[in-house]
Amino acid sequence: MATTKKAWKLQDFMAHGADVKCLGLGHKSGRVLVTGGDDRKVNLWSVGKPHSIMSLTGHTTSIESVRFGHDEELVVAGSLSGALKIWDLEAAKILRTLTGHKAGIKSLDFHPYGNFAASGSMDCNVKLWDIRRKGCIFTYKGHTNCVNCLRFTPDGQWLATASDDSTIKIWDLTAGKQLTELKLHRGPVNIVEFHPSDLLLASGSSDKTVKFWELESFQCVSTSDTDKHPIKSLHFHPEGSCVYSACGDTLKVYGWEPLVCHDVVSVQWADVSDMAIANSQLIAASYNKTNVSTFVVDLNKIAPTGMTSKSENARASLTSASGRRSFITERPHTSCNSHPNEPKRSDTPPEKGDNEDDGATSRADIQNQDDYHRLFKENARNPQVRARAEPFMAPPEDDFPAPVKASPQPGPSPGQRREVTPAAKPPVHQSDKEGVQAEDFLPPERSASKGNLSEPETIEKLTKGHSSMMTVLAQRSRNLQVVRAMWTSGNTKTAIDSAISMKDQAVMVDLLNIINSRGSLWTLDLCNLLLPQLKDIMGSKYESHVVTAATSVKVVLKNFGSLIKSNMEEPPGAFVDIQREERHKKCLGCYSVLTSIKSMIQSSQSSATPKLANIFREIVLLMTSIE
Known part of the structure; x- marks a missing residue:
């Protein structure tokens, strides 16, 4: 009860x-x-x-x-x-x-x-x-x-x-x-x-x-x-x-x-x-x-x-x-x-x-003029208004309910305060009809006149403020479709080159999450191609992006650290070994980027979140395999 x-x-x-x-x-x-x-x-x-x-x-x-x-x-x-x-x-x-x-x-x-x-x-x-x-x-x-x-x-x-x-x-x-x-x-x-x-x-x-x-x-x-x-x-x-x-x-x-x-x-x-x-x-x-x-x-x-x-x-x-x-x-x-x-x-x-x-x-x-006026204009004249508001009424169920889909209620007009009795019935959050109504998600001024709200107006109200985000997500979806088409055709390197050329970190992070889950995809060529991208992503303001890039760096160090170290020496001058020279060049490139990443980590380790600090410590330890 x-x-x-x-x-x-x-x-x-x-x-x-x-x-x-x-x-x-x-x-x-x-x-x-x-x-x-x-x-x-x-x-x-x-x-x-x-x-x-x-x-x-x-x-x-x-x-x-x-x-x-x-x-x-x-x-x-x-x-x-x-x-x-x-x-x-x-x-x-x-x-x-x-x-x-x-x-x-x-x-x-x-x-x-x-x-x-x-x-x-x-x-x-x-x-x-x-x-x-x-x-x-x-x-x-x-x-x-x-x-x-x-x-x-x-x-x-x-x-x-x-x-x-x-x-x-x-x-x-x-x-x-x-x-x-x-x-x-x-x-x-x-x-x-x-x-x-x-x-x-x-x-x-x-x-x-x-x-x-x-x-x-x-x-x-x-x-x-x-x-x-x-x-x-x-x-x-x-x-x-x-x-x-x-x-x-x-x-x-x-x-x-x-x-x-x-x-x-x-x-x-x-x-x-x-x-x-x-x-x-x-x-x-x-x-x-x-x-x-x-x-x-x-x-x-x-x-x-x-x-x-x-x-x-x-x-x-x-x-x-x-x-x-x-x-x-x-x-x-x-x-x-x-x-x-x-x-x-x-x-x-x-x-x-x-x-x-x-x-x-x-x-x-200001997103909601009524609530803004009530909370910050009326309260500026009477600072006790907000504190005297009625208590939040308990829901009728004995156990905790599912999250309440609280729909907005028409607020009082400016300068008017709603009278509430202590035993007032809890506010009704949904209409009597079954299901959720569109007006449940509209601002008070619209929900109060829901009978006059046309379908185009409803759609316009629901999408207002989201157009920029929809544009960004639509472009990202198109980019991912392009990468996926190349990937499923078997041309992995072309797919990765395409993702790099898009200059969209979110697309690269999505791709890295897939590559990280499939260790067999990693090769020395792939390391040489992706490490500069990993360095850029390590400087991202989004922790999830940094975590993904750091995970990739750990994979590179675990799987290729000893190979990079063993191929750092210049090939003998008396012999021509094209494969070894190419391998030396790639390992030298990987070493250079990994050294830069280590410097980035050491400079930001003190200000990193606990989660990132732990990952950074692991990377620094793994760096010993190439030193």
Whole structure:
């Protein structure tokens, strides 16, 4: 029955035309979601609705990290090239482009007072940015691997950073130096979160534990039991009564002094990326390939916040018994624009990193005027509107349903707020007719007038915005058909030459995947022909392309490494051996390209993702066969 359900999937929708790389929920309301993808776009969503509100473009490489501002009026996105872009959502325009990192940005956060932001990168550095003056204030160096997460304290005085090097560092922003290093985790630290008021930090790691750190003595006060999966997402209850840990297919609720697991809830999610709380409901979001899924957990039905009224005294004691000092979160009154505790500034000028533009080509394209007006125009006048929205109602089934195909509902007109009673019936997502109707996928203004929608209009609406992608895919399909025709006729070399001449990396990657699966196809001639292409693909911005090329390089080294090495010497001058001379020439060409590939790998190994780093290490080891 719906009354016994603790958690359910809210929706599952396609968020990008390429793989989703990151997402973030608005933590003030829990009602907005931002996603970043391999298509270099940042898309904005209203939680529970299937259509994008706004699409933010301008980055030249994939989006690796996104974060809302505290009032959900700003969004910052970090790219693989190391650039940040900050958008003003109310004005629907680019606010700042900041450059300086030498590798992809994996973590972001806004300072509580809004004028500063911090970024953590695969270049192992942390940068503090002044949004107003458009420059890097300070670069914090000390981590030896990728910075996975960073968070400002609620009072804005400190910054905690978590890294793949298994450490957490606490930085004093005013002094511009490291306060301490927390080193008890035995694996990469994926997430850190500060208690909303007390001097307490929670951390989650790939060692599958959650640790709680007291921030007066910087000591670990408790550690959870080892879980089955790495800990990647944590979120404190706003009252500070407990912390929620999303791990594998479960939600665990922890207290810390002493450590206690208040509740365990089974939820059909995997690798939750972010959580927020709205109206006594925990909202969680995860992604897989091009899709994003959102989930709801009813906090009134799980401990400790779901305890009955007769346990109110015990419930209140959860937040009052620690005696721990609290952060002073009230912003001091000042008579000038600068904050008295403004972070210490570096004496060095702002750094320049990549060649991303300064906003000239960055755009904020509004996709849904009604939702945009409701969320960012009305809320600008009344910031509590979004937070007062009705809870997400549970579906009626006892068990988790299949992904909800959430169709858009006609929104309220500008300036009008829909009245909802607490016992309202869940919204109906499909028409009474059997099957899915075309209007289920149309924007609200069209679905409201579906009776007047002609078939050509329906087709035009469904295909709008996809014409460019359809053109690209159609051309790729034609190229693959040409290559396939040559391949099936038995002329393998001609097919490969044709694919190379098309200068389409996607076609080459498709072809390489076939060749990699059939080791008997590889010959010294094929190595000599394909290695220059593999070198180019190794520099691709798409990880899947790099993985395919790296796999081919491994095949070449395993099968032909010893042959290449043995044929590197010049043939004897007294004899004419045309075959040996040709073999020497081909092996020399292969050696030259493989040496270049090794240099590329060594220069980018420190900033590679864990998956690529492992493959790169294998290649470097295999390179010894030709040295």
